[in-house]
Each structure stands twice: as structure tokens, then as C-alpha cells.
Amino acid sequence: MPITRRSAMTLPSLLAAPALAQPTRPIRMLMGFPPGGPTDFVGRLTANGLQDQIGQTIVFENRPGANSVLAAEAVARAAADGHTLLFASNSLAMNASAYARLPYDPTTSFAPIAMVATSPNVLWCGTSQPWHSLDQLVAAAKAQPGTLGYASTGNGGNGHFGGETLRQALGIDISHIPYRGTAPALLDVIAGRVPLMMQTMVGAIGPYRENQLRPLVVFGPNRAPELPDVPTLKELGHEVPDSGVWFGVLAPAGTPPPFVMRVSHALQAMLEKPESRAQLASQASVPAYLGPDDFAARIRTDVTNWADVARRAGIRPE
Structure with a gap:
């Protein structure tokens, strides 16, 4: 301003x-x-x-x-x-x-x-995962309900609330996997032990720049400057609180x-x-x-x- x-x-x-x-x-x-x-x-x-x-x-x-x-x-x-x-x-x-x-x-x-x-909060997957868009992820989640999990930095934080708004908006069954902090969660997602993670840009920018994470969708009203080709949930027709x-x-x-x-x-x-x-x-x-x-x-x-x-x-x- x-x-x-x-x-x-x-x-x-x-x-x-x-x-x-x-x-x-x-x-x-x-x-x-x-x-x-x-x-x-x-x-x-x-x-x-x-x-x-x-x-x-x-x-x-x-x-x-x-x-x-x-x-x-x-x-x-x-x-x-x-x-x-x-x-x-x-x-x-x-x-x-x-x-x-x-x-x-x-x-x-x-x-x-x-x-x-x-x-902004972003839904990420490790680069070894097969999904390159939110639609591909949703199709996988609906084909295997309850089998995909998303990491967050703990109960009641940005990642947890972001994941729950995503689950509710898309009607998919994905499980929350809370960690004690950003570093251990990122390590497991990058290694492919956990498929997904909800994490803010500020917390994931390092691994993303090293091509260790792939963004699927951005939460919030605007696209992230670092991710100009990644759509927001709002653009895809889903109104959710900004996590x-x-x-x-x-x-x-x-x-x-x-x-x-x-x-x-x-x-x-x-x-x-x-x-x-x-x-x-x-x-x-x-x-x-x-x-x-x-x-x-x-x-x-x-x-x-x-x-x-x-x-x-x-x-x-x-």
C-alpha cells in the first residue's frame, strides 16, 4: 500500500x-x-x-x-x-x-x-510423484479414497487448515499427517515417503528452487509471483478461506x-x-x-x- x-x-x-x-x-x-x-x-x-x-x-x-x-x-x-x-x-x-x-x-x-x-499457501508434491495438476491429483484421490496423505507442520496450523479447506471444497478423502516442524515434513515429501504437503511459499521456496517440490495449486486470492503458471483454487472455482x-x-x-x-x-x-x-x-x-x-x-x-x-x-x- x-x-x-x-x-x-x-x-x-x-x-x-x-x-x-x-x-x-x-x-x-x-x-x-x-x-x-x-x-x-x-x-x-x-x-x-x-x-x-x-x-x-x-x-x-x-x-x-x-x-x-x-x-x-x-x-x-x-x-x-x-x-x-x-x-x-x-x-x-x-x-x-x-x-x-x-x-x-x-x-x-x-x-x-x-x-x-x-x-500464499500452496499444495505441493515431491517431483517423483506422477501428478502435474490439481485435476490429476483429484482423480487419483477419488480412485483410491483414504490412501493419500498430506503433511503439515502440525495440528491447527496453516497446512492443517489449508488441507481441510481443500478436502471440503473438492470432496476428496485425504489424510492429515502432522509433523513437528517444517524440516522433517519437507524431507519426507521430497523423499516420496509422504505424497503431498500443504506449505506456504515462504516455507518451501528453497526446495522448490532446487527442483525438489512441484506446486499443484495456490490458495488465496492471487497467483504467487514465483509460480505464474500455477492457478489458484479461486480460479478453479473453489472459494475457500485464505490459509x-x-x-x-x-x-x-x-x-x-x-x-x-x-x-x-x-x-x-x-x-x-x-x-x-x-x-x-x-x-x-x-x-x-x-x-x-x-x-x-x-x-x-x-x-x-x-x-x-x-x-x-x-x-x-x-
């Missing part, structure tokens, strides 16, 4: 905001996944870019556990004074259906600041609005920089700015959509 004339005019004043919106010590940005993964890469890019924009030290902290619940809980309980931020993915919304109880409410315990990037990953920044609920707007506009300015866009593109992510109100609306919509998918698919909260 480009910076409008109005936002460009107000950005300098927001960057020089009053003391209420100016932290007095380094800002911590927590992220709920281990170092080295796609969320970690985009999170560190965001933290570094924000630090450059606002001239305030930002300490990026990995706090993995429970599909990002531990990091989100720590931020939800932190003082709402601008010194603690959460770098989140859409697991924040999906966890509302994946867990029976959460120590926070994803729609009320945070002050959404900005969504910064997205990466692609989004990345964004939030603060504890009650954080002063001047600080929220200051950081939101700074992130918007960061995403306009060619170097930021190039770094995101290198990891198959697309800049996708949403301001506080639109980001909050997206989170609410996702919580509702995934609750409906979970109910229809019989996904049981842990």
Missing part, C-alpha cells in the same frame, strides 16, 4: 511524537518461533527496518513454544507502554480454534499496529494510540523501501501493509473463518 499524500505529510510529526509515544528504553519484539525459519527471517527484517525508521533500539527475541502461544501470552501480559511488541503470524488467529483455552483473546488482548507481508500466512506487529491492548500510529506509519514507510521489498521477495513474501483498523478486522475475520472450518472438519482443540 503506497504512502498517501496525507500520511506522508503526517509521518514526520508522528516520528517526532510526544513523550507519551516515545519509549525510554529499548523495545523488545517477541516472536513465537525458533531462529532460522521464515517467520524469524521476516521478523528480523521488520525489527531492523523499524529500528532504522524510528531511531529506537529494538531487541528481537525468539520465544518459541505452543505454536507461538507463549510469546503472545508474554506480550498480552506486558505493560502497555510501548516497550513490548509482538511479531505475529496468522497462527495468532488459528490458535483460537486449535487450543481449547488460550491465556489471551486474539481479538481483544492486543493493539494491532500493522500487517507487513503475506505468503496463506500473514505477518504483522501488535502491542498489548491499551498501548497509547500515538505510539501505535507512529509505529504503523514507520512500518509503512519501511515497506516502501526497495531494499525491504527485495529482501521479502527473496523469501517469497509480498509486502502487504494494513493499518491498525484494517489489521484488526483481518484478525477478527480469520478467527471466525477458522472456527467454522474447524467445526466442519472436526478439528478438536488441544
Whole structure:
């Protein structure tokens, strides 16, 4: 989203905001996944870019556990004074259906600041598999119901929800095979031990570029820039919720609005920089700015959509 004339005019004043919106010590940005993964890469890019924009030290902290619940809980309980931020993915919304109880409410315990990037979910198979299109896969699945499985990085995540929307939309019987993380799932799919995998572009871009994975269909509203010849489910006539990953920044609920707007506009300015866009593109992510109100609306919509998918698919909260 480009910076409008109005936002460009107000950005300098927001960057020089009053003391209420100016932290007095380094800002911590927590992220709920281990170092080295796609969320970690985009999170560190965001933290570094924000630090450059606002001239305030930002300490990026990995706090993995429970599909990002531990990091989100720590931020939800932190003082709402601008010194603690959460770098989140859409697991924040999906966890509302994946867990029976959460120590926070994803729609009320945070002050959404900005969504910064997205990466679509894709159905992949290993290159040793015979399918080259979704139609070929559907024909195989219907000829052998219950025999094909798809890997995901765990229960209640992008891959699991994406697989269930696919199964429901196409009326096919494929089994979910959850793994503890991306790497072991990818290894089994590449080796042919598991035929299929639901994985975001940002998580599969490396093996795809090495010709170890074949894309069959893209979830979400648009084709992936890296996969211009691969259709979306929407193009093929199937309307399903977008299970692609989004990345964004939030603060504890009650954080002063001047600080929220200051950081939101700074992130918007960061995403306009060619170097930021190039770094995101290198990891198959697309800049996708949403301001506080639109980001909050997206989170609410996702919580509702995934609750409906979970109910229809019989996904049981842990």
C-alpha cells in the first residue's frame, strides 16, 4: 500500500511524537518461533527496518513454544507502554480454534499496529510423484479414497487448515499427517515417503528452487509471483478461506494510540523501501501493509473463518 499524500505529510510529526509515544528504553519484539525459519527471517527484517525508521533500539527475541502461544501470552501480559511488541503470524488467529483455552483473546488482548507481508499457501508434491495438476491429483484421490496423505507442520496450523479447506471444497478423502516442524515434513515429501504437503511459499521456496517440490495449486486470492503458471483454487472455482500466512506487529491492548500510529506509519514507510521489498521477495513474501483498523478486522475475520472450518472438519482443540 503506497504512502498517501496525507500520511506522508503526517509521518514526520508522528516520528517526532510526544513523550507519551516515545519509549525510554529499548523495545523488545517477541516472536513465537525458533531462529532460522521464515517467520524469524521476516521478523528480523521488520525489527531492523523499524529500528532504522524510528531511531529506537529494538531487541528481537525468539520465544518459541505452543505454536507461538507463549510469546503472545508474554506480550498480552506486558505493560502497555510501548516497550513490548509482538511479531505475529496468522497462527495468532488459528490458535483460537486449535487450543481449547488460550491465556489471551486474539481479538481483544492486543493493539494491532500493522500487517507487513503475506505468503500464499500452496499444495505441493515431491517431483517423483506422477501428478502435474490439481485435476490429476483429484482423480487419483477419488480412485483410491483414504490412501493419500498430506503433511503439515502440525495440528491447527496453516497446512492443517489449508488441507481441510481443500478436502471440503473438492470432496476428496485425504489424510492429515502432522509433523513437528517444517524440516522433517519437507524431507519426507521430497523423499516420496509422504505424497503431498500443504506449505506456504515462504516455507518451501528453497526446495522448490532446487527442483525438489512441484506446486499443484495456490490458495488465496492471487497467483504467487514465483509460480505464474500455477492457478489458484479461486480460479478453479473453489472459494475457500485464505490459509496463506500473514505477518504483522501488535502491542498489548491499551498501548497509547500515538505510539501505535507512529509505529504503523514507520512500518509503512519501511515497506516502501526497495531494499525491504527485495529482501521479502527473496523469501517469497509480498509486502502487504494494513493499518491498525484494517489489521484488526483481518484478525477478527480469520478467527471466525477458522472456527467454522474447524467445526466442519472436526478439528478438536488441544
